[in-house]
Amino acid sequence: MYGGLVFLKTRDRRAMVDFYKSRIGMVDWLEQPNITILQHGNIILGFHQPQQEQSPDLSGMYTFVYPTRQQVDEMYSKLQDIADGPPRVNDVYQIYQFFANDPEGRNLEFQVFLHPLPVVTSKP
Numbered sequence: 001m002y003g004g005l006v007f008l009k010t011r012d013r014r015a016m017v018d019f020y021k022s023r024i025g026m027v028d029w030l031e032q033p034n035i036t037i038l039q040h041g042n043i044i045l046g047f048h049q050p051q052q053e054q055s056p057d058l059s060g061m062y063t064f065v066y067p068t069r070q071q072v073d074e075m076y077s078k079l080q081d082i083a084d085g086p087p088r089v090n091d092v093y094q095i096y097q098f099f100a101n102d103p104e105g106r107n108l109e110f111q112v113f114l115h116p117l118p119v120v121t122s123k124p
Helices: 013-024 069-079
Strands: 006-009 027-032 035-040 043-048 061-065 088-090 095-101 107-113
Touching: 013 035, 013 043, 013 069, 043 061, 069 095, 069 107
Parallel strands: 006 043, 061 107
Antiparallel strands: 027 035, 035 043, 088 095, 095 107
């Protein structure tokens, strides 16, 4: 397998896992001591709660890509209480998108590309 995943330190792993599973629709990929790894298509996020309390990793933005505008609208319906506003077309990047934040303040983006994309594969 070729690919990778992003690990994030969190203060409350259970709350983060519950949010990403119940609100975003991610599914369990792997469970390890103090770590839960979730998957959404080709995004794999690992939430690690260290034994000693540390500040959560809040850098970057996690973009969830959907195949249709309707699916972005459906996610907005589920997340409008934490969204920055309704989905909109971004002509610069040719996407339809909206933004939100997870319970620890991480930036989230939900989008569909409005143009053809190259195929993503793990084959060398």
